Amino acid sequence: MHPMQFSSGDVVTDRRADYAKMLDEAGDHAAAAELMEQALELAPAWAAGWLQLAGYREKAGDNEGAAAALRRVLELDPDDIFAASLKLARLGAAEVPDQPPSRYVEALFDDYADRFEASLVEKLDYTVPPKLSALLRRVAGEGRRFCHAVDLGCGTGLLGVEIRDLVDVLEGFDLSTAMLAKAEEKAIYDRLGQADLSQEAEASGLFADDLLVRRADLICAADVFMYLGSLEPVFRLVDRLAAPGAMLAFSVEDGGEGDGFDLAESLRYVHSEAYIRDLLARFGFQVLQVDKTTIRMDGGKPVFGILFVAARAA
Numbered sequence: 001m002h003p004m005q006f007s008s009g010d011v012v013t014d015r016r017a018d019y020a021k022m023l024d025e026a027g028d029h030a031a032a033a034e035l036m037e038q039a040l041e042l043a044p045a046w047a048a049g050w051l052q053l054a055g056y057r058e059k060a061g062d063n064e065g066a067a068a069a070l071r072r073v074l075e076l077d078p079d080d081i082f083a084a085s086l087k088l089a090r091l092g093a094a095e096v097p098d099q100p101p102s103r104y105v106e107a108l109f110d111d112y113a114d115r116f117e118a119s120l121v122e123k124l125d126y127t128v129p130p131k132l133s134a135l136l137r138r139v140a141g142e143g144r145r146f147c148h149a150v151d152l153g154c155g156t157g158l159l160g161v162e163i164r165d166l167v168d169v170l171e172g173f174d175l176s177t178a179m180l181a182k183a184e185e186k187a188i189y190d191r192l193g194q195a196d197l198s199q200e201a202e203a204s205g206l207f208a209d210d211l212l213v214r215r216a217d218l219i220c221a222a223d224v225f226m227y228l229g230s231l232e233p234v235f236r237l238v239d240r241l242a243a244p245g246a247m248l249a250f251s252v253e254d255g256g257e258g259d260g261f262d263l264a265e266s267l268r269y270v271h272s273e274a275y276i277r278d279l280l281a282r283f284g285f286q287v288l289q290v291d292k293t294t295i296r297m298d299g300g301k302p303v304f305g306i307l308f309v310a311a312r313a314a
Contacts (some may be wrong), residue, residue: 008043016042017049020056029059047076055089067093079103086267096263099198101251105227106175109155113178116156126158126296128222128251132307133162136220136249139309140166150206150241150249152197152234153224157183164188167218173197173206186283188198197224197234204237214243221250223295223305226268229261231276235283245314248285251295252276254304257304265297275307 003297008014016039024032040049054069070093073084080101088094112119121125127183137144146167151160154172156179164170170188173195174180180192195205210236228234238248255262257271259278266269280287290311295305 006048008046008049010038010043013039013042013046017052020052024055024056024059029056030062032056033060033062033065045076047073047082047240050076051082051084053083058091063091063093064251067091081107082161083267086263089263090265090267090281091093096229099233100227100229100267100269102175102196102198106128109174109176110178113156113176113182115183116179117158120296124296124298126223127293128295128305128307129159129162129282131291131293131295132159132220132222132251135291135307136163136218136247137166137287140247146153148216149218149220149244150216151189152195152219152221152238153227154183154189154192155179155223157188158187159222160188161186163218163220168290171216197237198228200233200236201240206237214241216241216306217243217246219246219248219250224249225250225271226253229263231261231270231271231279241314244312246312247288248280248310248312249308251305251307253295254292254306276306276308280308285312 020032020035020039023035033053036053036056040046040053043049050069050072054066055238057079066086070084070088073082082102083101083104085094085097086100089096138305149163149167151172154174156161157172158168160172169190171191172183172189173193175194175196177194180194183189184192193205197204201207219241225231227264235296252271253268255272258272259267259274261271261275277287288311291307293305293307294301294302
């Protein structure tokens, strides 16, 4: 059975799982967990079912039981498409991973692609692309053009639309092929490609086809780094991409005080300003402008982020 399969493949098991869901929605989380346990006795290799059980147990206050169910998910799904490792960390049952599971991020955005712009822009008041573009233009100065820009984690092309008029050649990379298909429909990129920004060098997909290494004089990443955790791997990629004098414009979710990163309840990562400044300095970038701002709404509450524009020495 494929771990992503949301049906167990057995009618009786699925019926019990449906009843468990009804109990959960009615607020009886302990009863939902008990019924889900019975369902899993019939389908013990159903990873998605164990994930549901973990959720019911957590709501019922049984964090230890929830963690046990999540470990079972990981046993059945080593690629961790359900992000069980992140959920274990949020429960305090495991260390915060340096990186999220790539298969989880890819599946998340493949599923999200068709409704991404309507959900994010219209419902969540997502503002990073226009704000980051405006900050870049202000720092770069009127009339500044870029020969070759790379949009990391380009998604459906929301940032590409904002910066297209500034660049001669625009490349976009994303882990999700469904998101890349949406970006291609906009016809604003000269090249699009799949890339995993959590990987090193050639394994990332950024340096295929014998493309020049230090080819970009502008590198952008809008709302991407919150899906990466430790940013050292992606900064090594940026280091290889950036030509002398290149500008770097990106956003992070604001991690507040401290000098590192953490995992938020949303399963996105937050990064402190001090952490980012240290990375920029280590990789030879000078901070030109920092802007703290609301980047979206989530559950009716503002999500705070930090926009950075930096430059490498010429």
